[in-house]
Amino acid sequence: MSKLLEVRNISKYYTHKDGWLPGRRICALEPLSFSLERGETLAIMGETGSGKSTIAKIIAGAEKPSSGELFINGQALDKMADQQRCRYVRMIFQDSLRSLNPQITVGKQLLEPLLFNHDGRSLEERKKRVFETLRKVGLLPEHYHFYPHMLSSGQQQRVCIARAIVLEPQIIVADEAFAALDPSIRAQIINLILDLQQDMGISFIFVTHSPEIVKHVSDKILIMHRGKMIEFGTTQALITDPQESLTATLLQADNNYKVPLHSTTKE
């Protein structure tokens, strides 16, 4: 199989500037490399502030890496303009409501990526494409005329997914896209994503805290700790034979989050 995405030595440094003094450099991401094949799902896990969102944002193009290169099918992804990049990589944000423009209807927001990548399609064809996409994510063509605040949070998340798949990309990056949803909707959305992945052959990269989702969905796992990649391997390998204790803790789902009996109110 050919490598779809190749990440070579990307790193990210922020300069924390305070007044006139030269700023301090803060390392968010130390150089790391990995690769992903077509149709695979990669889960990025780690503690808060470990740089996992930074990787997601760099791959999606929301942030520029301080060094390193990204290749998609052998083409340099980080040299591409946003307009070209969005045909390959799309992003789903953490907060669906905030990532939708509150003043524009859902339909117009979905037309937006098509407007600049329409390949000579007419407005009617583009609208048809938006309607199809809305159906694909389980919404109705009527939702075209809705404003984001009129939808429930699950529907908003579906709109965000629709926006990600409307250009038929090869990779979708989801930055903790499921964290804010309640369990039943989360299950719906995850199944939706799995269906889309089967239909369209998309690779997924997602950042998450939840080991259940990781076990259910992902092919590979990448564990981050303080800006370093400490482990990278198949889900099978990492669960059965974790090399680091952090990996074991993060992937050990069942009793980790359970609240002790005494702390709950007795009902």
Next chain:
Amino acid sequence: MQNANIYFQHREPSPLRQIWLHLNANPFAVAAFYFLCAALLIMIFSPWLVPYAPDSQFADAILQPPSWSDQGEIRFLFGTDDLGRDVLSRIIAGSVYSLGYPLLAVLIAAVIGISIGAWAGMSRGVQSSTLNHFLDVILSIPSLLLALVIIAILGPSLLNVMFAITLVLIPQFIHEVHNAIYDERYKEYVTASRLNGVSRWYMFSRVIFPNITSRLVMQTTFALSTAILDIAALGFLGLGVQAPAPEWGTMLARSLDQVYVSPWMMILPGLALFITILSINILGDSVRAAIAERVRQS
């Protein structure tokens, strides 16, 4: 007739309509809105609405009290002034000077200020900073004082007053737009649009601009009340609109001499000025409150 709407469908209103509904719930805002609409219509149609020409003098009816007074006559509804001119006609004709010219000044300032502010907001670094602070020196002088300086150099005339007021308002618009865009541009929906590969013009006009209109509306109402007050104040001081023209501030200044003999000459134009500015401020504040309410709810 066939009714296609069989099912009751609850439609949540669009953002603009929500603001309108919030405004409608506030009786003062509605009153201010209707008053301003009426004032605008009166201003536009003033040449046809005035009962007499604002400059025509009636020698037989000098210092006639308003019609509701015992000595009043119905043909002069608001009475006449010391030269026998109809006060109603003068107030109606004066709306062009006291409301129309400030509107024009605000409009010009808004067009220039918003363009420069948008340019500053959409660019980065030195370019943004330069554009943003390019007219800041004007902000250091109060608007009335700057108008006085310009008049001292160029002489008193309406054109110079307009020039001064427009010049003062431009940097305020620049700052407001620039700051509004800076507040918006790192929000997630802007990043999402950027990743859609939209052009810079599309980004400003369709993505960011609809989200800063509320702040622009507030800034515009604020600028309008400033402009009205400044033109009236300069007219009152005899530095703006010159005497025979029926500007409300000028009329107030003229009435000072006869304030005990004919108080209506002072009260009526003053009232017009007061209600106009009050309703502009109420409307601006209500729009701000309505927008804040909408943001809070969503």
